[in-house]
Every structure is written in C-alpha cells, then in structure tokens.
Amino acid sequence: DRVGDFEFSAFEREQIEHAIHHYAEPRAAIIDALKIVQSQRRWVPDGAVYAIADILGVGAGDVEGVATFYNRIYRQPVGRHVIAVCDSIGCFLMGFDQLYGSIQQKLGIKPGQTTADDRFTLLPIVCLGACDKAPVLMVNDATHFNVTPENIDSVLEQYK
Ligand code: FES
Incomplete structure (x- = not known):
C-alpha cells in the first residue's frame, strides 16, 4: 500500500x-x-x-x-532538537536515571515525546562510545559529556 x-x-x-x-x-x-x-x-x-x-x-x-x-533516523515527527540520552550500562552506573528524570521534569515530557513548543524531543540511545565521560547525551549531532542534573540547563540553553 x-x-x-x-x-x-x-x-x-x-x-x-x-x-x-x-x-x-x-x-x-x-x-x-x-x-x-x-x-x-x-x-x-x-x-x-x-x-x-x-x-x-x-x-x-x-x-x-x-x-x-540506524537509531538516528526518525520515523516519527521530532522537534527542532533531538536529545538522545545514553542508557547503556556505563552511563546507567554513572547516573543515567537521575539525568533522564531531571530532563523529563524540566521539559515536561516523557521519552519519545516532543515539547509543546516543538523545541525538544527526548529519546534514549545506546552506548555512544564515551563511557569514560558518562553520563553522555547527544543533542542533534553534538555529543555532551559528564552531563548531570546540575549542568543540564547549560547544555539545553544552547538549543533555542
Ligand atoms: Fe554511555 Fe557508553 S555507556 S557512552
């Protein structure tokens, strides 16, 4: 069809x-x-x-x-910026849960959702190969290292 x-x-x-x-x-x-x-x-x-x-x-x-x-090809609509947070074991052990929870709370969305202003979509992603700098996330094509609930704001504010 x-x-x-x-x-x-x-x-x-x-x-x-x-x-x-x-x-x-x-x-x-x-x-x-x-x-x-x-x-x-x-x-x-x-x-x-x-x-x-x-x-x-x-x-x-x-x-x-x-x-x-390819987990970075999106088959559903996404916002202007896609936040992909590594949920593999290295990041999991270094605070993935707290980071993922704080992002969801700040943006008011659950994984897979997009903010009402279309600014961010939040997704999990597998190991980004930078486990020594965990927790790691990507926003669009940029990788951010050692991201925590304390410094996540300074990462997100780079993306309007
Ligand atoms: Fe997160 Fe490898 S486990 S970068």
Missing part, C-alpha cells in the same frame, strides 16, 4: 541522484537517501520510504530495514 502524497523536493531528488552515482549498487545509497530526506524534514515519513525505494529500485522493506537499524 503506497503512501501517495509524498514527493521529493528538487533538492532532495538532486542530492539522492548524486548519492546513487557514488556507489556501484543503488542499495548502498539507502542510508544517504534517508539522511537527505531527514535533513530537510527532520524525520522520514512513510511516503519517503516508498519514494526512496522507487528511486533506488529496491524494496520498501529494504529501506525500512535500514531506517530501523
């Missing part, structure tokens, strides 16, 4: 076609195509999954599989 109302912008189409030419196999461009759409729309709607499958000549299931594998 196709989702009919999605169309690539001219920019998206051009960027995706450019990506296709980088690889011997169009399939290899799936992640690039997902990132291109997400960079323009913040997230990847269902229609985009089908459109990417069409333009690459692969199955929609293949596109969905790649989107699911």
